[in-house]
Amino acid sequence: LPPARRPYTEPETRHDLGRMDVKCRHCGALHWMAEKIAKSSETNPQYGMCCNHGKVVVERLEEPPAELQALLVDNTTQAKEFRKNIAQYNTALSFTSLGVTEDHSINNGGGPPIFRIHGELCHQSGALLPSEGHKPVYAQLYIYEPQAALDYRMENNTNLQRDTMEILQRIITEHHQYAPLFLHAHEVLAAQPADDVSVRLRVAPGVHARRGNLPTANEVAVILPNQPNTEPRDIILRRRNGPLLRISDLHPAYTPLYYVILFPHGENGWHPDL
Ligand SMILES: [Zn+2]
Incomplete structure (x- = not known):
């Protein structure tokens, strides 16, 4: 044998x-x-x-901003509540959503929480403006005035603390390198007469010439007009309507757009041109 x-x-x-x-x-x-x-x-x-x-050579992540660092390590009531609900705070502030069928039945008993899913997990992005009759979520909230965005975030997460959410929202808006890009994409799209136009989010071409280096904050990503024959990995951003689009897990922004609390500066994640 x-x-x-x-x-x-x-x-x-x-x-x-x-x-x-x-x-x-x-x-x-x-x-x-x-x-x-x-x-x-x-x-x-x-x-x-x-x-x-x-x-x-993968550069070390930058230290988190001081206020976030405090929430991550301090022993105050506020910091402890933040850490208990950190995944929910993250989802409330992420730019993309998780496309997944979660199985909640498994968490009925005691013991540590278990994340069980059916099928495949993916990250998705939708239009930059909510469709008629819907409240803004995810990246859409970064187009809104901070106060309005905070109100919407708290409306969807009534068990969380408003002052903590406000701190986190300010940190991500000020530090995350993709936050201004979504705003910029919205401005570009708003200048178009049609509602069904789209743009593409891609990491700047210069990055690929410098193999062995992660793109640094100032050579990050660009908003490009949507044309045929573009990179299949690009993240497509539309103004309104249309389905949720799946983000390629090979896009450098795949990880930082979802895990905003782990990547408050929005440093790019793994991609094939590292
Ligand atoms: Zn080594």
Whole structure:
């Protein structure tokens, strides 16, 4: 019989790789010695799977703004309430929505909350203005005056604290690099006579020329007119109506547009041109 078809027998001795404590000298990732590139030596082990020999450099995230940092670590009543409901605060402030069928039945008993879904998870973006008779949500709220936006956010989340939401809304509006872009896209679209026009959000082309570097804050993303033959990964923004559109998980803004509390500055996430 070929080995894979033989009955399983417990090996007599355990296969032991030792400790996973060998640091890549470029990025500091921890590895097992056995993972080293075969031709490198044990005194100077080289690894390809983490940073590809130092070729990929991912900059550290910026420190969160002081007010957010305080909410994340302080022991005040306000900070504790924030951390208890942090996922709900995040959803109230995110630019995109989660397209997912969640199974709530599993959380009826005690124990830690479980996030169980049916099918696939994706991030979606809708029109920049709510359709007739609907309240603004997600990116739409960044087009509104801050007071009105705060009112809508609290209306949808009556169990959350208004003063905390106000702090977070101000932080994201001031610091998140994509916040002004949505406003700009709205201005571009508002200048068009038709309601069904769209624009595209793409990370600036200059970024790709500098391989090995994450785009920095000032070379972020641009709003482009919607034309045929454009990048399939672009995020499409419309003024009004139309379906929710799925955002490619290869777009650099995929992560920061949803996880705004983890990425208050809106630093770009993973993308294939890193
Ligand atoms: Zn490395």
